[in-house]
Amino acid sequence: MKKPFINFIFFLLLIFNCRLYASANGDTTGIIPYSKYINDNMPQHIQEFKEFVSIPSLSSLPANKKEVERCAEWLKEKLQAKGLLNAQVLATDGHPVVFAEWNKAKGKPTVLIYGHYDVQPVQEAMWNSLPFVPKEENGRIYGRGASDDKGGVVVAIWAIEAMLKKDGSLPVNIKFLFEGEEEIGSPHFTQFVTTHKDLLKADYAYSVDAFQKSDTEPEMVMSVRGAATMEFTLKTANRDLHSGVFGGKLPNAAQILSQLVATLHDADGKVAVEGFYDTVQPMTAEEKAMAAHAPYDEQKELQEYGATLFSGEKGYTSVERVWYRPTLDVTGMWSGYTAEEGFLNIVPGSAHCRIMCRLVANQQSDEIITQIKKHIATHLPEGVTITYKDLGGFANDAAKFSTSTDAFKAAFSVLTKLYGKEPLLMGTGGSNAAVGIMMKQLNLPMYSFGFLQEDENYHSHNEFMRISDLKKGQYAFCMLLKYIGEKK
Ligand SMILES: [Zn+2]
Numbered sequence: 001m002k003k004p005f006i007n008f009i010f011f012l013l014l015i016f017n018c019r020l021y022a023s024a025n026g027d028t029t030g031i032i033p034y035s036k037y038i039n040d041n042m043p044q045h046i047q048e049f050k051e052f053v054s055i056p057s058l059s060s061l062p063a064n065k066k067e068v069e070r071c072a073e074w075l076k077e078k079l080q081a082k083g084l085l086n087a088q089v090l091a092t093d094g095h096p097v098v099f100a101e102w103n104k105a106k107g108k109p110t111v112l113i114y115g116h117y118d119v120q121p122v123q124e125a126m127w128n129s130l131p132f133v134p135k136e137e138n139g140r141i142y143g144r145g146a147s148d149d150k151g152g153v154v155v156a157i158w159a160i161e162a163m164l165k166k167d168g169s170l171p172v173n174i175k176f177l178f179e180g181e182e183e184i185g186s187p188h189f190t191q192f193v194t195t196h197k198d199l200l201k202a203d204y205a206y207s208v209d210a211f212q213k214s215d216t217e218p219e220m221v222m223s224v225r226g227a228a229t230m231e232f233t234l235k236t237a238n239r240d241l242h243s244g245v246f247g248g249k250l251p252n253a254a255q256i257l258s259q260l261v262a263t264l265h266d267a268d269g270k271v272a273v274e275g276f277y278d279t280v281q282p283m284t285a286e287e288k289a290m291a292a293h294a295p296y297d298e299q300k301e302l303q304e305y306g307a308t309l310f311s312g313e314k315g316y317t318s319v320e321r322v323w324y325r326p327t328l329d330v331t332g333m334w335s336g337y338t339a340e341e342g343f344l345n346i347v348p349g350s351a352h353c354r355i356m357c358r359l360v361a362n363q364q365s366d367e368i369i370t371q372i373k374k375h376i377a378t379h380l381p382e383g384v385t386i387t388y389k390d391l392g393g394f395a396n397d398a399a400k401f402s403t404s405t406d407a408f409k410a411a412f413s414v415l416t417k418l419y420g421k422e423p424l425l426m427g428t429g430g431s432n433a434a435v436g437i438m439m440k441q442l443n444l445p446m447y448s449f450g451f452l453q454e455d456e457n458y459h460s461h462n463e464f465m466r467i468s469d470l471k472k473g474q475y476a477f478c479m480l481l482k483y484i485g486e487k488k
Helices: 003-024 032-040 042-053 062-081 146-167 189-195 253-262 285-292 298-305 318-324 365-379 406-419 433-442 467-487
Strands: 085-090 097-102 110-116 135-137 140-142 173-179 204-207 219-224 226-235 327-335 350-359 385-389 424-428 464-466
Touching: 032 042, 032 146, 032 467, 042 062, 042 140, 042 146, 042 467, 062 085, 062 097, 062 146, 062 173, 110 146, 110 433, 110 467, 140 146, 140 467, 146 173, 146 464, 146 467, 189 433, 204 406, 204 433, 219 285, 219 406, 226 253, 226 365, 253 327, 253 350, 285 318, 285 424, 318 424, 350 365, 365 385, 406 467, 464 467
Parallel strands: 110 173, 110 204, 219 424
Antiparallel strands: 085 097, 097 173, 135 140, 140 464, 226 350, 226 385, 327 350
């Protein structure tokens, strides 16, 4: 055969091989220049990941304070070694925040990536292997924090490493923000964000503390609820008193508490506290459609929890109530005596109650607490005193994200391309402190862009992360940053 022809055959083979290689690695997305680096470096990255997971950065245990700090230092050094600039461990009144940036993409937007390096406590006896001795098995890495959120943190860093190694530069400016108190409700994050507003300025923001629906289905979270909690005690006497002597003569604290709690909702399941809904934004048509498309089986859920019906605010579906409507729930009431104590013939002199509200944008937790206190004051009968107990923390702000921002469009488009289908747009009934804080303090919507999966036992024993997702996450971030860089 003539040489040009042989060359041509070789060329065809090369293209064919590239395509095979690309599809074998799930890359049909035009990021082949990075795929090789990503794949070649997986063994070394897995070692690095194991090192990260082996640090017991348990934010809730005072005894582990030094380990949390060691983890922050480890992360800072990694960021530096990967070529990020200005890497630092920034002190707060609690555990530190790790920051690093890459700011040489002149005229390009800045993308902030948020995650957390602290982890949940462990019940070691329940684990099949030691939670801080990471173990690789069946394509998974087991260890506390592997999924939530150390896996999320590393994929973003490795993606940037791949781009810097390959191109010597990034298509956008980057800011990494890794928190050390997410698992304890981010008690110092508001203070941190408000004192570092300039440092955190960004055009786009994404949280890697986020999920995909499954291997083959992407998802994006479009709203999180906020939260407000309170506890109070009603007193009608300085002790419990004999019911034969005082029954019918003195007010009964348990009964008064029941009557009071009954005034908190009306017959339609609406919260009856004045002003409670004043700042609530009504659902948009788009949000209604999202809720209608939620992959959710009411009957299955009723069965699983042994319930017979759903109830709540009239005029809304179950999904709408959880995603878009605020709630007020009594989470605990105690007074008098318990059955284990035998029989006590008493008129309770005190009664206690805990309330938790789930809030939606733009409700403010402190305002809601004030409104409830006012409601209680106007409904409290004579002869009762009330005292409130500060429960500390657990006051999160809600946030709701638009589908018309560039940040949304970039993530939506990249996920669609990567999975070959559009992401599910989901609300969540739960709270995410950092997301709410970034929205409130910086007016910066932090979209979810993560690859964790529901079955990974985060917050439970035998937590794991899939190695395939550690790879997929890197592809996704390379694509995202390229997309944003090319857009402007
Ligand atoms: Zn998390």
